[in-house]
Amino acid sequence: MNWFLFFWVVFKAILFSTGGFGPLPSLHTDFLANGWATETQFAEALSIGQITPGPNGLWVVSLCYLVAGIPGAVLSCIALLVPPLFVLFVQQCYNRIAHLPATQGLLDGVVLVIASFSIIVLMGMFQSSGLDALTVVIASVSAILAVTRRVSINLILLFAVVIGAVMG
Structure with missing residues (x-):
């Protein structure tokens, strides 16, 4: 598996979504097109996301674990964390020039x-x-x-x- 491409696909889906189930259409299209996931894996990941406590967006970690094991889960966690950190950075910059x-x-x-x-x-x-x-x-x-x-x-x-x- 190309880990850079995997990270990029997950990151792109998260970055251009509104959170929760927002990345679903993009991840579904890209994961199926690349042959990384099946419909069953999507159903399982969404089910796990619904029964676990915490934000709805964590289903992405479940999906990436089902698709690529621990490395996939770790990469998805990083991809989930980068956009909010970027927003905090932009806010700090904005506060200086507002x-x-x-x-x-x-x-x-x-x-x-x-x-x-x-x-x-x-x-x-x-x-x-x-x-x-x-x-x-x-x-x-x-x-x-x-x-x-x-x-x-x-x-x-x-x-x-x-x-x-x-x-x-």
């Missing part, structure tokens, strides 16, 4: 880029699913309600799904 006007300008620019990417992705989703007036209305009303923060995001999503299912 008062500078350029810092706020940079953050404003990053927000604009992320918002632009989100709009591009949404437009692609709308176009691929058949853009219609109902979809535009649901998306617009949902966005306005989300921005005002007067209605819970969960309620917005629930009503959007119900309206879309009933009307469409």
Whole structure:
């Protein structure tokens, strides 16, 4: 087994996820594509993750142990620890430059880029699913309600799904 590639696949899945079961799709795709894991191993790792105490993300350690033994488990632990340590490092750096006007300008620019990417992705989703007036209305009303923060995001999503299912 190429241990560097193994670490990179696990690290990438963890780094670009939101924790818990976030790495599942990426790990599932990459582990199966490389022939490292089976569906049974994924099911076992997820089961172990559910019955053990602690954060949900620890199922990754179980999976990597089932796939690559102790070295896989150790590499997955390192991959789980690096992103939070990186965030702490970035926070320390940010605290030193937070008062500078350029810092706020940079953050404003990053927000604009992320918002632009989100709009591009949404437009692609709308176009691929058949853009219609109902979809535009649901998306617009949902966005306005989300921005005002007067209605819970969960309620917005629930009503959007119900309206879309009933009307469409």
